[in-house]
Amino acid sequence: MPEDVPAQAGEADEEGLERARKLFAGPIQFLKSAPQLKFLPDPDVPEIAFCGRSNVGKSSLLNALTGRKAIARTSVTPGRTQELNFFDVGEPLVLRLVDMPGYGFAKAPPAVVETWRRLVRDYLRGRVVLKRTLLLVDARHGVKPVDAEMMRMLDEAAVGYRVVLTKADKIKASELEAVTAATLAEARKHSAAFPQVHVTSSEKGLGITQLRAAVLGDAYT
Numbered sequence: 001m002p003e004d005v006p007a008q009a010g011e012a013d014e015e016g017l018e019r020a021r022k023l024f025a026g027p028i029q030f031l032k033s034a035p036q037l038k039f040l041p042d043p044d045v046p047e048i049a050f051c052g053r054s055n056v057g058k059s060s061l062l063n064a065l066t067g068r069k070a071i072a073r074t075s076v077t078p079g080r081t082q083e084l085n086f087f088d089v090g091e092p093l094v095l096r097l098v099d100m101p102g103y104g105f106a107k108a109p110p111a112v113v114e115t116w117r118r119l120v121r122d123y124l125r126g127r128v129v130l131k132r133t134l135l136l137v138d139a140r141h142g143v144k145p146v147d148a149e150m151m152r153m154l155d156e157a158a159v160g161y162r163v164v165l166t167k168a169d170k171i172k173a174s175e176l177e178a179v180t181a182a183t184l185a186e187a188r189k190h191s192a193a194f195p196q197v198h199v200t201s202s203e204k205g206l207g208i209t210q211l212r213a214a215v216l217g218d219a220y221t
């Protein structure tokens with residue numbers, strides 16, 4: 001572990017925020033795509049994975065976190081992204097971000113869904129360096145049945161996860177308050193979910209600084 005990363009980066013303290021800001025402003029590179037587990041990179045650094053329904057705003061959030069315009073492809077044709085994409089953060093390497101394939105697209109054939117399920121489940125269950133998953137939920141819709149299903153997969157794999165509301169700028173403050181409360185209530189029902197909700201907007205930069213610090217903190221908890 002690089003010496004300037006604390007054992008536990010505080011979620012909200014100034015030092016943690018600044019350390020994360022610096023890390024994400026530095027070198028970040030796409031490493032590889034893994035369509036099957038045998039193509040995973042060597043497990044030599046902490047990983048933080050991102051999952052959510054297709055179109056939830058995952059690519060936009062990865063771009064916002066890394067401060068880059070197109071590190072993650074946005075709006076790829078549903079069904080084409082059946083891979084785990086790895087991004088190296090820091091030089092020397094500090095952590096890896098893992099972009100998991102989106103789920104819940106309406107027209108996916110059952111075989112595609114099954115391939116997705118196997119890849120994701122096996123990655124979640126077997127990846128020793130996976131420190132945390134961020135489950136993205138569209139603030140306009142709240143937790144849908146497919147999201148709850150993903151939460152159950154994470155519970156079963158015993159991978160701790162944070163629930164992140166995306167596109168918060170798209171709804172009114174009163175609606176945001178209601179969806180945040182409902183999402184928190186849902187998170188509390190799940191054994192592996194953090195009992196808190198991150199509210200973000202990639203468009204407006206809302207919640208991004210705090211999420212960076214949480215990601216770095218989780219990598220070294």
Ligand code: GDP
Pocket residue numbers: 052053054055056057058059060061073074075076102166167168169170200201202203204
């Ligand atoms: P992905 O399929 O989960 O990777 O989703 P994308 O990042 O491609 O986003 C899907 C759509 O939502 C795109 O049209 C984005 O421009 C839009 N979007 C993503 N994040 C935000 C946000 O924070 N605010 C708003 N208003 N739109 C967003």
